[in-house]
Amino acid sequence: MTDFLDTNIDYLKGVGPQKAEVIKAEIGLFRFKDVLYYLPNRYVDKSKITKIASFDEAQPNIQIRGILIYFEVISSKNGKRLTALIKDETGVMELVWFKNYQFVLKNLKLKEIYTVYGKATDFNGKLNISHPEIKQYSAEDDKIGLKLEPVYPLTEKLKARFIDSKLIGQMVLQIISNPSFSLHEFIPTSVSKPLGLISPTLAYKWIHFPKDEQQMAAATKRIKFEEMFALAMRAEKNKVIRQAQSRGVKMSKVGDLFKAFYNKYLDFELTEAQKRVIKEIQTDMSSGVQMNRLLQGDVGSGKTIVALLCMLLVADNGYQSCLMAPTEILATQHFLSIRDALSELPIQVAVLTGSTSKKERKKILESIANGEVHILVGTHALIESDVVFQNLGLAVIDEQHRFGVAQRAKLWEKSLHPHILVMTATPIPRTLAMTVHGELDVSVIDELPKNRKPIRTVHKDESFRYEVMNFVKTEIEKGRQIYIVYPLIEESPKLDLNDLMNGYDVVTSYFPVPQYQIGILHGRVKYEDKEYEMNRFKKGITNIMISTTVIEVGVNVPNASVMIIENANRFGLSQLHQLRGRVGRGAEQSYCILMTKDDLNFPAKKRINTMCRTNNGFEISQADLEIRGPGDVLGTRQSGLPDFKLLDLAKDIEIIDLAKRAAAFVLKNDPQLEHDANRPLLSYLMKHQTDHFWSKIS
Ligand code: ADP
Ligand code: MG
Numbered sequence: 001m002t003d004f005l006d007t008n009i010d011y012l013k014g015v016g017p018q019k020a021e022v023i024k025a026e027i028g029l030f031r032f033k034d035v036l037y038y039l040p041n042r043y044v045d046k047s048k049i050t051k052i053a054s055f056d057e058a059q060p061n062i063q064i065r066g067i068l069i070y071f072e073v074i075s076s077k078n079g080k081r082l083t084a085l086i087k088d089e090t091g092v093m094e095l096v097w098f099k100n101y102q103f104v105l106k107n108l109k110l111k112e113i114y115t116v117y118g119k120a121t122d123f124n125g126k127l128n129i130s131h132p133e134i135k136q137y138s139a140e141d142d143k144i145g146l147k148l149e150p151v152y153p154l155t156e157k158l159k160a161r162f163i164d165s166k167l168i169g170q171m172v173l174q175i176i177s178n179p180s181f182s183l184h185e186f187i188p189t190s191v192s193k194p195l196g197l198i199s200p201t202l203a204y205k206w207i208h209f210p211k212d213e214q215q216m217a218a219a220t221k222r223i224k225f226e227e228m229f230a231l232a233m234r235a236e237k238n239k240v241i242r243q244a245q246s247r248g249v250k251m252s253k254v255g256d257l258f259k260a261f262y263n264k265y266l267d268f269e270l271t272e273a274q275k276r277v278i279k280e281i282q283t284d285m286s287s288g289v290q291m292n293r294l295l296q297g298d299v300g301s302g303k304t305i306v307a308l309l310c311m312l313l314v315a316d317n318g319y320q321s322c323l324m325a326p327t328e329i330l331a332t333q334h335f336l337s338i339r340d341a342l343s344e345l346p347i348q349v350a351v352l353t354g355s356t357s358k359k360e361r362k363k364i365l366e367s368i369a370n371g372e373v374h375i376l377v378g379t380h381a382l383i384e385s386d387v388v389f390q391n392l393g394l395a396v397i398d399e400q401h402r403f404g405v406a407q408r409a410k411l412w413e414k415s416l417h418p419h420i421l422v423m424t425a426t427p428i429p430r431t432l433a434m435t436v437h438g439e440l441d442v443s444v445i446d447e448l449p450k451n452r453k454p455i456r457t458v459h460k461d462e463s464f465r466y467e468v469m470n471f472v473k474t475e476i477e478k479g480r481q482i483y484i485v486y487p488l489i490e491e492s493p494k495l496d497l498n499d500l501m502n503g504y505d506v507v508t509s510y511f512p513v514p515q516y517q518i519g520i521l522h523g524r525v526k527y528e529d530k531e532y533e534m535n536r537f538k539k540g541i542t543n544i545m546i547s548t549t550v551i552e553v554g555v556n557v558p559n560a561s562v563m564i565i566e567n568a569n570r571f572g573l574s575q576l577h578q579l580r581g582r583v584g585r586g587a588e589q590s591y592c593i594l595m596t597k598d599d600l601n602f603p604a605k606k607r608i609n610t611m612c613r614t615n616n617g618f619e620i621s622q623a624d625l626e627i628r629g630p631g632d633v634l635g636t637r638q639s640g641l642p643d644f645k646l647l648d649l650a651k652d653i654e655i656i657d658l659a660k661r662a663a664a665f666v667l668k669n670d671p672q673l674e675h676d677a678n679r680p681l682l683s684y685l686m687k688h689q690t691d692h693f694w695s696k697i698s
Helices: 016-027 032-036 102-106 139-144 156-160 165-176 189-195 200-208 213-245 256-265 272-285 303-316 328-341 358-369 405-413 429-436 462-477 493-510 527-538 573-580 602-613 617-628 630-634 653-669 676-688 693-697
Strands: 042-046 061-076 079-087 092-097 113-123 126-130 133-136 147-151 292-297 320-324 349-352 375-378 392-397 419-424 441-445 456-461 481-485 518-521 544-547 560-565 591-596
Touching: 016 156, 032 165, 042 061, 061 092, 092 113, 147 165, 165 200, 189 653, 200 213, 213 429, 213 653, 213 676, 256 303, 272 292, 272 303, 272 419, 272 441, 292 303, 303 320, 303 328, 303 392, 303 419, 320 328, 328 349, 328 375, 328 527, 349 358, 441 653, 456 462, 456 602, 462 481, 462 493, 462 560, 462 591, 493 518, 493 544, 518 527, 560 573, 573 591, 573 602, 573 617, 591 602, 602 617, 676 693
Parallel strands: 092 126, 292 419, 292 441, 320 375, 320 392, 349 375, 392 419, 456 591, 481 544, 481 560, 518 544, 560 591
Antiparallel strands: 042 147, 061 079, 061 113, 079 092, 113 126, 113 133
């Protein structure tokens, strides 16, 4: 069938050489298969006819059918417009066109039946659609039936040449209704059957022209699965090869340290997700194969305690662990909280950062080398070459998205093959690529601790400054603590410092010292002072912490309940989400106030609205993609991420997981893909993964 799908689009009816040329140049559809794989990005629901009287404002896009009872071109001082009335058994709908209505007008006939589609509004009980699509009804329509109509992504140039979704749809229709059209199935029945996957031929018919939501869902599932399955096959095979080469330290014991901490010192119940993830990690680390695992969990989902319990497991088995954090503040915080949490246990914890004194460093290096220290916390200072462990069993990287590739590679290459756990709320493309290619397995914490109340987020203009400060006052009176964060722009640190200092003056004018305790933190504050400031805040002495984004990631002070972000329009979405994640960590109601003074441009408005609308990290990264456009954020080519047609790495974790399991299952039963049932799969992989990966193996 390849021949048929390789046909040039010039052969399609209704396209014509000029339009074909534009289509090729603009969206790269040269051959039938390109058209087939050019998928709609949404559908217009024409699968139902709505009765006029049952119009529901929540679903304004409706299709109605009725008799044309009146139409007229009306002139007024605002110009001319065409008005028409359509009546069904339940009511009347007004239709209005303000421009370009000549063509519509020509085709209107009183007392005939029309099908109308558009966005209706209810204006004081008068229903109205402006610029609807309108088509005279014919018996032919019943034969075709009602459906979801595909809407294809189009460029301005295409639109200018009258190349619209209808035309693309017609092109697709000619291809899929041709008797020569069929696609090879490469997913073995042993996989497709239990998962209820439809055939590819059907899937591509339905993805373009689904009759209803069910067909759309079935087609989407099949196509997403097939996109991931081929990659998963490769990833799983890679994993088998890697595992044969790099044996890991076997951590088979769940010993006294883990048990003692879990039973005696843990002062809350772990969430089910945390328990599951710990189990996954433990299974991995005891398998005898080196673990490379990503722990993904939204801000505040409790990743640190998971890491800590894993480090205890490692200590139980007689090995050392390290925990690397991207900032000194975070590293210090981790160190202090881990040391305190483990104070009753026979375990040594040390910290190493850029600010550790030479003398201190020397001492610590010794105790790492001789095995006295069980857990080493630090910044990237701990991957420098003079840091030599006696027996490193596990390396944890917190807020992994903040580390450069080179830094991570260094840890990867540490000669001992420790197990590696990387943690993040917002995986960067490079990380996602690694999970897709099988270099990293994924565990997800998809649940927040029970006691959390959703953070309330509001947007306030500078003119509300007084109200905002009053609100802060009442929160302080309740015993809460406040963060006020200023943006940090790397190009002009001086200006930022000014901003921060002016902010400090404003805040102290509302909250005079010493009645109130105000802390201040920014990049230029010396390390000891940072530590001092953070400590005072943690202990609850400081009421308000004024800071730049140095507190962006990881900082954990559960009593802080208000996050005020100044000039919020100057932050990116993921940064806003991270900052907001500094509050809402305890049982109290928390608030995030986004302050702005400037007029907001459109993307900034969208970012702020998104923040006010949702607390969900996945939704936020989705919105981020939409606002910035996928090209910008992902830089897919660079990151090594494939261009998926439908699969969304952020949203489709479940399908990704399913595909990986299916691939592992296939390879387990037939490692070389020699069985007849798996032949089509092997030839598909050899054809599509063109670097000879599969031919080398089989
Ligand atoms: P993140 O995943 O953003 O790194 P943290 O590990 O800093 O989150 O955890 C946020 C807060 O939630 C911490 O104060 C931690 O002690 C607390 N916490 C973690 N797990 C639970 C739980 N199961 N129940 C209650 N509180 C928890
Ligand atoms: Mg954290």
